[in-house]
Amino acid sequence: MEGLFLSHGEISLAHHGVLFLDELPEFNKSVIDVLRGPLEEKFVTINRLNASITYPCNFMLVASMNPCPCGYYGSKIRDCTCSEKQIKRYLSKISGPILDRIDIQVEVQGVTYQKLNSSATKIETSSKIRCRVNNARKLQIKRYKNYGIYSNSELTPMLIDKYCNLSSNCKNILQSAFEKLGLSARAYTRILKVARTIADLDNSEEIKIQHISEAIQYRNLDRKYWN
Amino acid sequence: MLSIVKSISLQGLQGYLVSTQVDISSGLPNFEIVGLPDTIVKESKERIKTAIKNSGLEFLSRKIVVNLSPANIKKEGSMFDLPITVGILIANGDIVNKYLDDYLQNTVIIGELSLNGNIEKINGVLPMCIEAKKLGIKRIILPKSNAIEASFISGIDILPVSNLLEIIEFFNGNFIIEKIDSSNTNIQFSSHYNFDFCEVKGQESAKRALEVAAAGGHNCLLIGSPGSGKTMLAKRLPSILPDISFDESLEVTKIHSICGLTSEKNPLILTRPFRSPHHTITHSSLVGGGLIPKPRRN
Known part of the structure; x- marks a missing residue:
């Protein structure tokens, strides 16, 4: 009768919050791939001999990684000393399906000496950023209050059709990106969701060209590294 | 004599009512808990015996059978200590009240016992209160240290107790447990962060x-x-x-x-x-x- 004490894991403890996986390629590959289902479904069902228990896990995945084993592939500061094979093997630890579920991919470049040496007074504080974030989130909560969801990341296909309408100009941009970057259907809907968020941050009801292009720009790193 | 006390347990986030049935009959002295108890529940025997003794009552050497129904679900956790104890005390005649049956019909009891009779904090009180309310329960008796956590749920009476004597006197009509005000909406969102x-x-x-x-x-x-x-x-x-x-x-x-x-x-x-x-x-x-x-x- 063992195996009945089912308890939730880190992803459920991160419900409505953040799951941060530092140095993503260091994780066991199969452990990362376990996240595929929960990242889409927002809940996880654990089945054991005599019980099946569902826990909610609506979390935001934030991961960080180096581009290669030595860490300097694509860097402007130092040359990468890894062989092509090494880089490929390193990057292949992150599977395509996981990458496809990550809406925002961003490159963090090293900081120049001038920037490091500048005084910190001009830099925006967290509270200012949080103020904008809160306003954008309030718009979302208000918009989706009848649907039982809290944010753009939870939009269902039906709601995307309703709230992520694009003008013909935007559609053209998205179409050319879709073909050029070889995006998946999931990536397409995810770009629309991110564009909706960027428009919300701008306090704009309509998704404009700059919003959709910023959203597309967050998806092109996998072409750079994983191709 | 037989007594039935209601308790609640969780499977995942879902709650289900557990009917704690206690029967005391003459026979060889024995204390048995059935209904798929796990080790924590089985160990409650010792806590219960000692807590009753240390609260100044007598733990009779008779045949005691405790059944946790539904019997086909594995029961885990220490929250059954208190309902089993109350069941034993009722079956034993230490708690006498003619309205007791009606009262217990709509009451859920949860809590862990320590050896001196104090009632200790348990895990999962918030989901238990939410689920008890959903299942149509009117009041819940729980450890005092869990009272604040439970107070965020309105629509169900929260009765916190701190030791075994309190709950015995309460059922005997000699003590009043103060209900927790469940309109606890005085929430302070913190905005202090270590990093900026x-x-x-x-x-x-x-x-x-x-x-x-x-x-x-x-x-x-x-x-x-x-x-x-x-x-x-x-x-x-x-x-x-x-x-x-x-x-x-x-x-x-x-x-x-x-x-x-x-x-x-x-x-x-x-x-x-x-x-x-x-x-x-x-x-x-x-x-x-x-x-x-x-x-x-x-």
């Missing part, structure tokens, strides 16, 4: 990306060379996450409550969780799970 984005110099585009991610709850991947500030940026993410709403907070607290991660004084979790497991984490600690299922032994 103004400590990160440069990295405007990464900051912007994190701002978008935080605003819409989007997944985000930071790629960069060592020392470029990826971890530094991610550590500061909680400081720009949107405020958690009361409903979201209840959902988060429910999960944290089950594994005892809530504090006694400020049980409600008012900041968004930020979990950063080490990369040696296993499948089951990441998504949840339990002991590896083994073939049935008996």
Whole structure:
């Protein structure tokens, strides 16, 4: 009768919050791939001999990684000393399906000496950023209050059709990106969701060209590294 | 004599009522708990015996059978200590009240006993109260140290008790347990963070990306060379996450409550969780799970 004490894991403890996986390629590959289902479904069902228990896990995945084993592939500061094979093997630890579920991919470049040496007074504080974030989130909560969801990341296909309408100009941009970057259907809907968020941050009801292009720009790193 | 006391337990986040049935009859002295108890529930025998003795009552050497119904679900946790004890005291005639049956019909009792008769904090009180309310229960008797956590639920009477004598006197009509005011909406959202984005110099585009991610709850991947500030940026993410709403907070607290991660004084979790497991984490600690299922032994 063992195996009945089912308890939730880190992803459920991160419900409505953040799951941060530092140095993503260091994780066991199969452990990362376990996240595929929960990242889409927002809940996880654990089945054991005599019980099946569902826990909610609506979390935001934030991961960080180096581009290669030595860490300097694509860097402007130092040359990468890894062989092509090494880089490929390193990057292949992150599977395509996981990458496809990550809406925002961003490159963090090293900081120049001038920037490091500048005084910190001009830099925006967290509270200012949080103020904008809160306003954008309030718009979302208000918009989706009848649907039982809290944010753009939870939009269902039906709601995307309703709230992520694009003008013909935007559609053209998205179409050319879709073909050029070889995006998946999931990536397409995810770009629309991110564009909706960027428009919300701008306090704009309509998704404009700059919003959709910023959203597309967050998806092109996998072409750079994983191709 | 037979007595039946209601209690509640959880399967995941779902609650189910457990009827704690106690029968005391003459026969060889024996104390047996049936209904698939796990080790914690089985050990409650010793806690109960000693707590009753140390509360100045006599624990009779007779044949005591306790059944936790539904008998086909494995019962785990220490919250059955109190309902079993109350059941024994009723069956034993230590608690006498002619309205008792009606009262217990709509009452759920949960709590762990310590050897001196004190009633100790248990895990999962918030989801238990929510589920008890859903199941049509009118009042819940629980440990005093869980009272604040339970007070966020309205529509069900919360009766906190601190020791065994209190609950005996209460049922005998000699003591009044003060109901907790369940309109506890005085919530202070904290906005204090140890890290701030103004400590990160440069990295405007990464900051912007994190701002978008935080605003819409989007997944985000930071790629960069060592020392470029990826971890530094991610550590500061909680400081720009949107405020958690009361409903979201209840959902988060429910999960944290089950594994005892809530504090006694400020049980409600008012900041968004930020979990950063080490990369040696296993499948089951990441998504949840339990002991590896083994073939049935008996």
